[in-house]
Amino acid sequence: MLKPLLLACLFCFSVPAIASCEDVKSQIDAKLQAKGVKSYTLDIVPANQAAAPAGASGVAAAPAKEAAGKVVGTCEGDTRQIVYKRN
Known part of the structure; x- marks a missing residue:
């Protein structure tokens, strides 16, 4: 009885x-x-294309042009990030 309950709890937290x-x-x-x-x-x-944290110079380094912006969320098990950009 304890194992199914434990599995159900783990599933709820992983979703x-x-x-x-x-x-x-x-x-x-x-x-x-x-x-x-x-x-x-x-x-x-x-996730590997999102904006990098600020370096020693205090300027954030953006690995890809389209990834410049602020990371406001993650998804798919932290493999992707949602980046916010002002227009």
């Missing part, structure tokens, strides 16, 4: 960690619209 990127993106989009934010884009990029 949000493997959330669909489109679902997470739509939730973030809804929150931004509710706050009245206009003129922005949300891009889904692989």
Whole structure:
């Protein structure tokens, strides 16, 4: 009896960690619209292409041009990130 209960608990905690990127993106989009934010884009990029943390010079290094922006969410087990950019 304890094993099925434990497995059910583990499954419930793992589902949000493997959330669909489109679902997470739509939730973030809804929150931004509710706050009245206009003129922005949300891009889904692989985690290794997202903006790197600030280096010694204090300037953030962006490995890819399309990944420049602020990481506002992760999805698919932290393999992808949602990047916010102002227009």
